[in-house]
Amino acid sequence: MKQTKVVIDGQKLHYSSELARALAHPLRLKILEFLDRNQEVNVNKIYNTLRIEQSITSQHLKVLRTAGVVDYVKEGKYAKYYIKYDVVARAEKAVNRFLGKE
Amino acid sequence: MKQTKVVIDGQKLHYSSELARALAHPLRLKILEFLDRNQEVNVNKIYNTLRIEQSITSQHLKVLRTAGVVDYVKEGKYAKYYIKYDVVARAEKAVNRFLGKE
DNA sequence: TTATATTAATAAAAATCTTAATATCATAGA
DNA sequence: TCTATGATATTAAGATTTTTATTAATATAA
Incomplete structure (x- = not known):
């Protein structure tokens, strides 16, 4: 058994x-997609296009924001959301670890 | 706005x-790691090494099994678990979509 | 006042943990 | 043989915690 000493830390x-x-939620993936x-769409556009309740959309956006996957800039009364691709890229690396690609 | 007509289907x-x-659970990631x-470790080895309750380990393995991320072969009284790398590879592709790598 | 968006409160649903029960296999011993 | 015992692992039942959805309230900019 190979078993390295380096174990992924709790953090x-x-x-x-x-x-x-x-x-881990269909609507959030839908929003991300x-x-x-x-790029840079306001919340109104999101929930009108995807036919999601305004409040639900906002709450899911908050989850994505908290996880650091998206962020937004305020433009007048609009909030323009965008994906933080660098974070997604890091997610990809994590998956790569399982495939021994690095 | 570009907005393609091809939208990811519900399935x-x-x-x-x-x-x-x-x-989406620290213990499951720990087990996967x-x-x-x-390769091919039995449940006993997993929960003794990672210091996880037997029952909890079994339940998390079930979640991973149901998601198709792992599977096992029965060998006598042991259940040898292994990662289904092809599935993980597909997960990677999904992430890649967000990065426009395909 | 209206449009945009978030937040709060609460109800409903799902995930997790705890503890106990069950199932299966190997084998020691009568 | 057979049956009892120990080791392996899963499952069941429940209580607890976390997520999600619903609805109403709040905040802010035009």
């Missing part, structure tokens, strides 16, 4: 699972 | 979020 473990948790296709 | 959306959900370092 990273927690962070990774938080990230996975943010992606929409943001991926349209 | 895939559901499947992807199921997969994310399976990874252990399985990644040691």
Whole structure:
């Protein structure tokens, strides 16, 4: 058995699972996909296009924000959301670890 | 705004979020990491090494099994678990979509 | 006042943990 | 043989915690 001494620490473990948790809901993936296709969209556009309740959309956006997957800039009365691709890239690396690609 | 007509269908959306959900717990990531370092380990080895309650380990393994991330072969009284890397690879592709790598 | 968006409160649903029960296999011993 | 015992692992039942949805209230900019 190979068994390395380097074990993933609790911090990273927690962070990774938080990230996975943010992606663990169909609506959130749907929102992310929409943001991926349209950079800088306001909330109104999101819930009107995807036919999601305004409040629900806002709450899911908060989960994504907390996980650091998205962020937004305020423009007048609009909130323009966008994906934080660097964070998603880090998620990818985590997956890569399982595949021994690094 | 570019907005393609091809939208991810409900099936895939559901499947992807199921997969994310399976990874959305520190203990499950810990177990997966252990399985990644040691191919074909029995349950006893998992919970003794990681210091997790037997029953909890079994329940988390079930979640991982249901999501299709791991599977096992029965060998006598042992159940040898292993990661289904092909499934993890598909998870990676999903992440790649967000990065426009395919 | 209206449009945009978030937050609060609470109800409903799902996930997790705890503890106990069950199932299966291997084997020691009558 | 057979049956009892120990080791392995899963499952069941419940209580607890966390997520999600619903609805109403709040905040802010035009």
